[in-house]
Amino acid sequence: MLLELFKLLLFQILFLFIFSVIFNLIKKILKFNWIGNVKVNQFFMPIMFIYIRQISLNKHGYSLLPYVIMIWTICLIFITSLLLIKKGNIGYGKLCFLLLKFSSLYSFVAWILIVLFSVVRWI
Numbered sequence: 001m002l003l004e005l006f007k008l009l010l011f012q013i014l015f016l017f018i019f020s021v022i023f024n025l026i027k028k029i030l031k032f033n034w035i036g037n038v039k040v041n042q043f044f045m046p047i048m049f050i051y052i053r054q055i056s057l058n059k060h061g062y063s064l065l066p067y068v069i070m071i072w073t074i075c076l077i078f079i080t081s082l083l084l085i086k087k088g089n090i091g092y093g094k095l096c097f098l099l100l101k102f103s104s105l106y107s108f109v110a111w112i113l114i115v116l117f118s119v120v121r122w123i
Contacts, residue, residue, distance in 0.1 A: 002122045005055070009115060012051050016044065041104050048107035052114050064117070068110045075106065 023040045049065060056064035076099055083090050083098075 002119070005118055005122060008054060012054075016047065019043070019047070041108075042100055045100075045103045045107040048111045052107075052111055055111075055118050056114050064114060068114070072103065072106055072110070076102070 020040045023043070027038075049069070052068055053063045053065040079099065079102060080095065083095065
């Protein structure tokens with residue numbers, strides 16, 4: 001079972017690499033202005049959530065993804081509350097961009113923690 005987990009991890013990492021290369025090639029070839037500010041890691045959040053479900057799925061069909069999403073939602077509410085308390089008013093675009101950056105970082109860290117949890121579970 002541990003070998004299957006490593007195969008799945010290898011496939012996931014390979015897919016992210018290929019996705020990044022293709023995205024950067026399309027970005028260089030098309031040279032759209034709206035895509036200039038978009039970074040490839042901003043698309044990793046939904047992909048990482050799918051990966052977390054694949055890795056943490058057990059034989060009964062339960063996954064750790066609901067818990068990861070619940071913690072993510074609580075963190076987003078906390079960050080938004082802190083920004084509103086600190087600044088009083090924040091633009092919708094800035095808030096969405098900040099939450100998108102946090103979500104990308106959070107999903108990557110959560111993926112690493114779930115991988116470590118799954119490896120320890122199978123050892």
